[in-house]
Amino acid sequence: MRKKIIAGNWKMNKTPKEALELVDLLKSKVDTDKSDVVFCVPFVDLIPVAEALKGTNIAVGAQNMHFQNSGAYTGEVSADMLLDIGVKYVIIGHSERRQYFNETDETVNKKVLKAIEKGLIPIVCVGESLEQREKNVTVDFVRIQVKSAFKDVTSEQAKGVVLAYEPIWAIGTGITATSEQAEEVCAAIRKTVAEIYDQSVADEIRIQYGGSVNGSNAGELFGMADIDGGLVGGASLKEDFESIVNY
Numbered sequence: 001m002r003k004k005i006i007a008g009n010w011k012m013n014k015t016p017k018e019a020l021e022l023v024d025l026l027k028s029k030v031d032t033d034k035s036d037v038v039f040c041v042p043f044v045d046l047i048p049v050a051e052a053l054k055g056t057n058i059a060v061g062a063q064n065m066h067f068q069n070s071g072a073y074t075g076e077v078s079a080d081m082l083l084d085i086g087v088k089y090v091i092i093g094h095s096e097r098r099q100y101f102n103e104t105d106e107t108v109n110k111k112v113l114k115a116i117e118k119g120l121i122p123i124v125c126v127g128e129s130l131e132q133r134e135k136n137v138t139v140d141f142v143r144i145q146v147k148s149a150f151k152d153v154t155s156e157q158a159k160g161v162v163l164a165y166e167p168i169w170a171i172g173t174g175i176t177a178t179s180e181q182a183e184e185v186c187a188a189i190r191k192t193v194a195e196i197y198d199q200s201v202a203d204e205i206r207i208q209y210g211g212s213v214n215g216s217n218a219g220e221l222f223g224m225a226d227i228d229g230g231l232v233g234g235a236s237l238k239e240d241f242e243s244i245v246n247y
């Protein structure tokens with residue numbers, strides 16, 4: 001039985017002071033028995049948020065990292081830096097990073113390998129554009145993204161990775177994929193994992209849905225057979241996140 005995992009992606013929102021206010025509001029309210037809960041916060045919020053979450057079962061996640069260990073990469077943050085401050089998860093390959101910051105399938109794979117090597121849990125984002133959905137190439141496209149992300153990842157390592165299916169047309173738009181649309185692609189992703197590895201890895205790996213999840217649609221989406229929780233943007237910045245986690 002896979003435990004659900006619900007992660008908030010705060011994106012570039014909340015100063016450290018504002019972050020602490022939100023953590024204070026949510027930390028005693030979210031149910032961490034039913035689901036693993038992660039707050040993926042901006043880099044500057046990681047230290048105070050990790051401190052504020054001590055003694056809870058809510059984990060802290062970053063939204064990106066570099067694939068090199070250290071060195072002359074101005075503006076970047078390494079896996080060791082994240083680990084040193086208590087970060088457990090890292091989002092890799094979010095569509096906004098692919099779109100605005102030249103993240104490619106190749107860099108996503110490098111980051112996945114580095115995160116795993118260092119002991120961080122990657123939350124790897126995949127998903128199609130509206131144009132791709134309209135051209136009926138969604139599953140083909142997502143399969144390529146999944147296969148690239150797992151290049152050189154062993155089956156034992158793959159089990160611990162979290163995948164997030166996030167159709168780009170549903171992110172931040174208020175348009176949610178129907179539970180059938182989301183399930184269809186999440187099931188195809190699981191099948192792809194079974195093809196790369198075997199059924200036992202596919203049965204164990206957790207696949208989230210992301211794209212305008214809110215308190216009203218979370219229950220139906222997370223109730224689908226191949227959807228193991230959600231990656232939540234906008235609604236993770238509000239008290240509403242409580243109703244998503246406690247769906």
Ligand code: PEP
Nearest residue numbers: 171172210211212233234
């Ligand atoms: C996201 O940023 O990963 C996301 C799914 O955003 P939203 O929930 O706002 O659509």
